[in-house]
Amino acid sequence: AAVPAEEALVLVEYGFEYQAKDGTLVSIKPNERYVLLKRTNHHWWHVKRSGDTRPFYIPAQYVKELPPIA
Secondary structure, eight states, rough: OOOOOOEEEEEEEEEEEEETTTTOOOETTTTEEEEEEOOOSSSSSEEEOOOOOEEEEEEEEGGEEEOOOO
16 A cells, blocks of 8 residues: 555564553564554554554664655
């Protein structure tokens, strides 16, 4: 599926796993891509999987922002 132009994407560089406050296990793996919703602060960014409705936080140091697709 094509990604809307206004969606910024991040690419995971390092795996990371933690348990969210609601008990959900959040797990990211290298080379996964997520839609960047908000650079919440220097440490945590708010993202979601493309097509998924449930956003979550990932450590900003573990991902890099991808340049927009022209």
